[in-house]
Amino acid sequence: MYIEIRHLRTIRAIHTAGGLARAAEMMNMTQSALSHQVAGLEDQAGMELFVRRSKPMRLSAAGFRMLKLADRILPEIDALEEEFIALRSGKSGRLHITLECHACYDWLFPVLEMFRRAWPEVDVDIRAGLAFDAMPALNREEIDLVITSDPGSQNGVTFNPLFDYHPTFVASSQNPLAAKEFIQAEDFRDQVVITYPVSRDRLDLFTEVLTPAKVEPRGHRTAELTAVILMLVGSNRGVAVLPDWVMREVRSSSDYVTRPLGPDPVLKRMYAATREEDSTRPYMAHFLRLARIEAVRLQRG
Amino acid sequence: MYIEIRHLRTIRAIHTAGGLARAAEMMNMTQSALSHQVAGLEDQAGMELFVRRSKPMRLSAAGFRMLKLADRILPEIDALEEEFIALRSGKSGRLHITLECHACYDWLFPVLEMFRRAWPEVDVDIRAGLAFDAMPALNREEIDLVITSDPGSQNGVTFNPLFDYHPTFVASSQNPLAAKEFIQAEDFRDQVVITYPVSRDRLDLFTEVLTPAKVEPRGHRTAELTAVILMLVGSNRGVAVLPDWVMREVRSSSDYVTRPLGPDPVLKRMYAATREEDSTRPYMAHFLRLARIEAVRLQRG
DNA sequence: GAGGATTATGAATTTGTCTCACATTGGCGA
DNA sequence: TCGCCAATGTGAGACAAATTCATAATCCTC
Numbered sequence: 261m262y263i264e265i266r267h268l269r270t271i272r273a274i275h276t277a278g279g280l281a282r283a284a285e286m287m288n289m290t291q292s293a294l295s296h297q298v299a300g301l302e303d304q305a306g307m308e309l310f311v312r313r314s315k316p317m318r319l320s321a322a323g324f325r326m327l328k329l330a331d332r333i334l335p336e337i338d339a340l341e342e343e344f345i346a347l348r349s350g351k352s353g354r355l356h357i358t359l360e361c362h363a364c365y366d367w368l369f370p371v372l373e374m375f376r377r378a379w380p381e382v383d384v385d386i387r388a389g390l391a392f393d394a395m396p397a398l399n400r401e402e403i404d405l406v407i408t409s410d411p412g413s414q415n416g417v418t419f420n421p422l423f424d425y426h427p428t429f430v431a432s433s434q435n436p437l438a439a440k441e442f443i444q445a446e447d448f449r450d451q452v453v454i455t456y457p458v459s460r461d462r463l464d465l466f467t468e469v470l471t472p473a474k475v476e477p478r479g480h481r482t483a484e485l486t487a488v489i490l491m492l493v494g495s496n497r498g499v500a501v502l503p504d505w506v507m508r509e510v511r512s513s514s515d516y517v518t519r520p521l522g523p524d525p526v527l528k529r530m531y532a533a534t535r536e537e538d539s540t541r542p543y544m545a546h547f548l549r550l551a552r553i554e555a556v557r558l559q560r561g
Numbered sequence: 562m563y564i565e566i567r568h569l570r571t572i573r574a575i576h577t578a579g580g581l582a583r584a585a586e587m588m589n590m591t592q593s594a595l596s597h598q599v600a601g602l603e604d605q606a607g608m609e610l611f612v613r614r615s616k617p618m619r620l621s622a623a624g625f626r627m628l629k630l631a632d633r634i635l636p637e638i639d640a641l642e643e644e645f646i647a648l649r650s651g652k653s654g655r656l657h658i659t660l661e662c663h664a665c666y667d668w669l670f671p672v673l674e675m676f677r678r679a680w681p682e683v684d685v686d687i688r689a690g691l692a693f694d695a696m697p698a699l700n701r702e703e704i705d706l707v708i709t710s711d712p713g714s715q716n717g718v719t720f721n722p723l724f725d726y727h728p729t730f731v732a733s734s735q736n737p738l739a740a741k742e743f744i745q746a747e748d749f750r751d752q753v754v755i756t757y758p759v760s761r762d763r764l765d766l767f768t769e770v771l772t773p774a775k776v777e778p779r780g781h782r783t784a785e786l787t788a789v790i791l792m793l794v795g796s797n798r799g800v801a802v803l804p805d806w807v808m809r810e811v812r813s814s815s816d817y818v819t820r821p822l823g824p825d826p827v828l829k830r831m832y833a834a835t836r837e838e839d840s841t842r843p844y845m846a847h848f849l850r851l852a853r854i855e856a857v858r859l860q861r862g
Numbered sequence: 863g864a865g866g867a868t869t870a871t872g873a874a875t876t877t878g879t880c881t882c883a884c885a886t887t888g889g890c891g892a
Numbered sequence: 893t894c895g896c897c898a899a900t901g902t903g904a905g906a907c908a909a910a911t912t913c914a915t916a917a918t919c920c921t922c
Contacts, residue, residue, distance in 0.1 A: 263638055264567075266565070291870095292871085296911075306645065306649050307648060314920095318701055321654065333638075336634065353622065580900090582900075597879075613901095867920075868917100872914095874914105887899080891895095
């Protein structure tokens with residue numbers, strides 16, 4: 261038996277119009293077409309959906325049951341169709357984000373908060389856990405935006421610059437290295453470094469400093485949260501390298517010292533990677549604008 | 562744009578099968594047919610529902626939204642189809658009842674309770690408020706069973722006898738009429754009668770006694786519930802005529818007297834009216850059997 | 863019981879969906 | 893990077909289904 265949406269619409273129309281002829285007019289069809297359709301439907305259902313003893317035909321018990329289904333389902337169908345229209349006109353859409361930059365959560369949340377207010381119909385989400393293979397996932401449309409500092413030249417992907425930052429050394433003011441003007445790879449040999457729990461090729465400390473110089477630190481421990489890393493650094497359990505803007509609160513504290521990675525400080529750039537065809541969408545453009553504004557605000561402290 | 566059930570099934574199949582070719586096999590169609598179908602659907606939706614950048618094609622954001630709809634709707638459709646199968650096989654159905662006999666509620670409830678246990682899939686209901694025009698409503702399949710004592714010879718309607726009863730006079734033992742052997746129309750001239758709040762032509766007291774004899778009682782008040790009528794009678798605020806079996810508890814009380822309407826007591830018969838085609842349905846037959854059994858039990862007291 | 867309104871029916875037509883055959887594309891290993 | 897395999901797309905024709913037109917049958921009302 262094959263119930264179709266068309267059938268549900270027919271059932272509902274005949275009920276509300278109070279008769280087949282009126283319903284036919286309402287649906288822009290001939291009365292004959294509806295008659296055939298009802299006949300076919302009853303044939304499939306194997307029972308009468310309408311009572312014909314009285315003249316404008318009325319729903320039978322079974323027909324009523326089907327009407328109830330129609331009343332539940334048709335609004336949902338219509339809602340989806342409207343959603344698609346909104347999608348086409350660019351009001352609606354999806355923005356699932358993955359971060360390759362662990363420190364960026366703090367910065368992202370206020371951006372998302374502003375964004376949600378402006379684009380309530382866009383389905384916003386942060387997808388954790390697949391940061392390792394973010395670019396293929398972006399291509400496969402599993403996610404829609406990747407925050408990354410590595411602008412590999414994927415085709416079909418646009419890398420929108422967000423802000424520049426210096427990976428910056430931070431240590432307790434008790435640490436001997438506090439005496440130095442800038443910090444170099446060799447300086448880490450006697451230090452315990454504290455990083456986010458991700459692979460070394462996604463940590464500025466390693467990619468920019470230690471790995472090129474082939475230096476291995478004395479120890480290495482990890483922490484999930486920026487606040488925890490800073491706490492450990494503050495109690496001199498280790499040193500860390502973080503984006504400069506993360507240290508905005510710490511810089512004014514006498515417990516910490518921050519130093520450039522020298523002698524020539526590296527400047528890195530953070531990007532939002534999107535699919536090319538998405539970068540023109542209004543809500544996507546708006547998100548990028550918001551992101552840059554918030555970045556500037558954070559840089560200033 | 563015309564979403565169809567078929568489309569929802571397709572979306573779901575492609576998602577679970579993880580590809581168009583596999584889905585086609587699952588749905589017993591050629592891969593080509595599905596390709597055409599998806600193309601048509603995307604054409605109507607005005608956007609891509611699948612991502613083709615990677616090879617086994619995957620749902621896009623919009624496609625995912627549609628999948629969610631499918632997961633909500635398809636089970637409901639399937640449930641209805643199973644319901645129809647149950648309906649055809651006679652396990653399921655509708656039993657909406659109207660009572661023309663106000664006193665019968667007390668008797669009906671235990672019957673319905675037993676019935677519901679035996680036929681859980683039958684949609685049982687008591688429809689009050691349209692008792693006035695019950696027979697046309699029965700014909701129009703708005704209701705399925707009418708409890709009535711008036712077997713008009715409607716064509717297409719079966720009147721199944723349930724039980725016989727005597728409309729019986731009941732009064733306070735303080736009432737002067739308590740001295741009489743039986744009660745006649747003239748006896749009501751000095752009495753206040755208490756009845757259910759329905760028109761006179763549906764009250765045994767009037768149809769069988771007062772109206773034929775053209776006697777008007779001294780007063781007439783009404784009460785909804787049998788228990789209230791008996792209470793009023795007990796405190797000698799009036800007299801009533803009720804089916805004998807209603808008085809089973811009252812008869813043994815010294816506060817009340819019950820008397821036949823004489824000299825030749827009327828015997829009336831209660832019927833369950835059903836549509837002819839329904840009377841063969843197994844659940845309907847079972848209901849009637851239960852009803853008769855319960856009636857006998859009540860008669861015995 | 864005549865007339866208008868409502869539904870049903872049959873044949874022809876239109877529309878839509880499927881299959882078949884083959885082209886195209888992307889993924890992957892040599 | 894070439895070439896193969898697997899997956900998807902395309903076009904034409906076959907087939908099925910839905911619709912329309914014309915008209916018949918039915919019910920309802922006055």
